[in-house]
Amino acid sequence: MSEEDEGLDRFPDEIVDDVDGLIWLGYLEDTIDYCGHEFVIRTIRSEEQLLAALVTKEYTETLGQAKAWVAAHVGLALVAIDGDEDFCPQAGFSKKDYARARFKYVTSKWYEPTINRIYEAYADLLARQAEVLEEMENLSQESRISFMASPDSSNLKADSSTAMEIMEMLEEEEEEV
Numbered sequence: 001m002s003e004e005d006e007g008l009d010r011f012p013d014e015i016v017d018d019v020d021g022l023i024w025l026g027y028l029e030d031t032i033d034y035c036g037h038e039f040v041i042r043t044i045r046s047e048e049q050l051l052a053a054l055v056t057k058e059y060t061e062t063l064g065q066a067k068a069w070v071a072a073h074v075g076l077a078l079v080a081i082d083g084d085e086d087f088c089p090q091a092g093f094s095k096k097d098y099a100r101a102r103f104k105y106v107t108s109k110w111y112e113p114t115i116n117r118i119y120e121a122y123a124d125l126l127a128r129q130a131e132v133l134e135e136m137e138n139l140s141q142e143s144r145i146s147f148m149a150s151p152d153s154s155n156l157k158a159d160s161s162t163a164m165e166i167m168e169m170l171e172e173e174e175e176e177v
Contacts, residue, residue, distance in 0.1 A: 028129050029079065032121045034114065040079040041122055043129050048076045051099035067112070068103075070119045075102030077122050 029042040044052075052072035059068035076099060081087040091101035106115060 028125050028132075030121060030125050032118060034117050038080075038082050039118055039121075040081075041074075041077040041118065041125065042079050043122075043125055044073065044076045047095070048099070049073075051095055052076055052103075054096055055100045055103045067115075068107075071106045071115050072099070072103045073122060074115050074118045075099070075106040077125075078102070078106075078118075 029040065032039045032041065052069065052075075056065070056068040056072045059065045075088075078087070079085065088102055088105040091097050091104075
């Protein structure tokens, strides 16, 4: 078993694959089967979230704001539809053009229930991502060794059990004096 596999063993079984995905890919991915179609989605980066805000700007403070926000995130989260990764025609070379094309694709091709179902799966993916990141944070905090300088040297570091031994020795010396 490699060191990497041993490290993954420290996580609950139900999130090991997600931890591995975040470590190697930087995102989580999932497949949704809905109404006879297969949609592959992934978590999106901060830059893509900001692009979603840009392409939905005209809907700000309107009744359609939430619908636009959902559609933009779905469009950017999509990786493939029925195995086709080139489902959306390219529209320009800028990232904003890409985001706008994805938004237009989703809003012009699909009805609201389809968009909402994919967004629900996306929201579940975000929740899984948050859970994995929390577990990774907990593990990293548990792995920290607390260091304390020993009485003999300010350069020598000791873990908490050694520190306890040193404290006990100091207490014994105080009792003898």
